[in-house]
Amino acid sequence: MFLLFLFTNTLVYCQELEVKSFKLASNDITASSTPRMDNNNDPCALLRISIKSSGVKFAGNIVGDVKYKDNEYLVYMTAGSKTIKISGSDFLPINVEFGKYGINQLEGRKVYQLVLVIIVVPINQGTTYTNNKTFRVCGVSFNMQFVEGGTFTMGATKEQGTWSTDNDEYPTHQVTLGNYMIGETEVTQALWKAVMGNNPSDYLGDNRPVEEVSWNDCQQFIKKLNEITGEKFRLPTEAEWEYAARGGIHSQGFRYPGTAKAKEACWYGNSNNGTHEVGKKCPNELGIYDMGGNVWEWCQDWKGDYTSSPVANPVGPRTGTKRVVRGGSFHSTKDLTRTTHRSSNTPDYTRNYIGFRLAL
Numbered sequence: 001m002f003l004l005f006l007f008t009n010t011l012v013y014c015q016e017l018e019v020k021s022f023k024l025a026s027n028d029i030t031a032s033s034t035p036r037m038d039n040n041n042d043p044c045a046l047l048r049i050s051i052k053s054s055g056v057k058f059a060g061n062i063v064g065d066v067k068y069k070d071n072e073y074l075v076y077m078t079a080g081s082k083t084i085k086i087s088g089s090d091f092l093p094i095n096v097e098f099g100k101y102g103i104n105q106l107e108g109r110k111v112y113q114l115v116l117v118i119i120v121v122p123i124n125q126g127t128t129y130t131n132n133k134t135f136r137v138c139g140v141s142f143n144m145q146f147v148e149g150g151t152f153t154m155g156a157t158k159e160q161g162t163w164s165t166d167n168d169e170y171p172t173h174q175v176t177l178g179n180y181m182i183g184e185t186e187v188t189q190a191l192w193k194a195v196m197g198n199n200p201s202d203y204l205g206d207n208r209p210v211e212e213v214s215w216n217d218c219q220q221f222i223k224k225l226n227e228i229t230g231e232k233f234r235l236p237t238e239a240e241w242e243y244a245a246r247g248g249i250h251s252q253g254f255r256y257p258g259t260a261k262a263k264e265a266c267w268y269g270n271s272n273n274g275t276h277e278v279g280k281k282c283p284n285e286l287g288i289y290d291m292g293g294n295v296w297e298w299c300q301d302w303k304g305d306y307t308s309s310p311v312a313n314p315v316g317p318r319t320g321t322k323r324v325v326r327g328g329s330f331h332s333t334k335d336l337t338r339t340t341h342r343s344s345n346t347p348d349y350t351r352n353y354i355g356f357r358l359a360l
Contacts, residue, residue: 017051017086017094020115022101028111035109036076038063044076045106047084051116059085079108089319091118092219129181129360132287137228138194143184144360145288147240150249151176154242155306156340159255164335168303168342174310175239182236182244183357185209185278185289186297187221195224202352203274209295209355211275215323215347218298218356225358235300236359238324238342239314245292245327245339247285255338257291257327258284262334266292270331275353291327292337295355299324303344322346329353 031046038044044063049056052071061078068074077084082105087093096114098105106112134143155172156165190206192213193199200212213221215235222233236244245257256262265282267275267290279289291297302320316324322344328336331353335341345354 015091015118017091017116018119019096019101020117022096022098022103022112022114024103025111025113028113031076031111032109036064038078042079043108045079045081045108046111047073047075047077047106047114048111049073049075049086049114049116051086051118053088053090053118056086056088059087077106079106081106086116087216089321093216130179132184133181135229135231137191137225140188140190140194142188142191142358144181144358145184145244145286147177147180147182147244147248147286149176149178149180150243152243152246152248152251154239154340157253159253160338160340161255164338165340166342168305169340171306171308173306173308175243175314176310176312177239177243178313180236180240181360182240182288183359184287186295186355186357188278192221195221195228200350201275205275205277207277207279208275209278209290211295211352211355212350213298213355214350215298215345217350222358231360233358233360235298235356237313237315238299238301238326239311240359241291241297241299241324241326242339244286244288245284250285252285254284256334257288257337257339258282262292262337266290266294266328266334266337267330268293268328268332268334268337273331275330292339293328293332294330295327295353296325296329296332296343297327298354298356299326300359303342325354 035043050072058075061081063076066073066075083097085095132146134141152175153172154175156169157172186209188207189199189201189210192210201210202212225233254260257265259265275294283289301316301324303322303324304317325343325345
């Protein structure tokens with residue numbers, strides 16, 4: 001099994017967990033015959049969680065180690081528990097609230113059977129836009145730039161030179177993309193606060209990019225944003241990110257986003273020891289700001305190797321251990337702000353130089 005993001009025309013699909021059933025296993029005496037005790041020496045409840053995926057992680061009032069055998073996880077939880085969070089590389093995270101399935105809370109010495117299935121669902125069924133658009137959320141406005149699809153050469157093309165490129169930027173290859181939208185700027189702290197009600201950033205300022213956010217954090221933000229707006233925002237794919245950074249169909253073939261001189265468009269080289277307000281440098285050919293420097297930007301894809309074959313609407317490998325980040329940051333060297341430079345981090349990784357921008 002694998003976490004899958006694929007495109008069909010303008011639709012994007014992903015894998016999610018769905019609760020098939022959750023009930024008391026009244027004939028199972030495991031939790032009473034061989035009980036596990038919590039820190040207060042009270043007996044725990046046992047969850048038998050069935051899911052066809054390995055390496056699944058659980059968060060909540062869990063006691064002791066989780067055991068896995070034959071697509072079933074044995075998870076002991078304290079009596080009174082009302083929820084469990086489940087995450088893995090094969091699907092988007094889910095928070096299972098027991099009360100939704102008729103069980104208000106777990107009881108000690110009892111066994112419960114939770115059956116989960118992985119389903120493929122569309123995640124981009126919002127309105128299709130053909131022009132730039134301003135959105136407003138809880139008093140905070142942000143702009144999305146329309147990107148007309150086309151075909152481009154992805155990877156270290158000749159303007160990048162050979163003295164500072166990395167092996168993972170090769171081989172160059174033809175990529176064809178459909179239309180989409182991408183954030184005019186990185187997501188700001190003002191927008192994050194409007195949606196999430198908190199601010200994880202180190203370098204505070206409403207118009208500065210939000211940072212100290214993991215790829216997983218971005219998914220939670222996007223989920224809430226979509227609930228508020230009724231849209232289907234997401235992270236850009238790595239190909240969408242590079243195409244937009246290059247200027248799309250208006251690209252003039254620059255080494256950096258919209259310019260041959262990094263200082264005109266990019267914050268880098270430990271600029272004032274921190275992030276900067278978005279939109280203060282020159283935009284690129286599409287009117288997009290800060291695609292070089294300020295903060296690294298999460299992409300949707302797992303990091304993988306390029307191939308020389310032409311591709312249409314690529315979404316990266318089906319599995320992986322690290323998610324792509326692009327663009328460099330305020331403390332990067334200018335070479336890391338090039339349009340083709342690639343990097344990656346684990347989905348739970350946070351730093352004060354990593355943020356993101358939206359796609360639609």
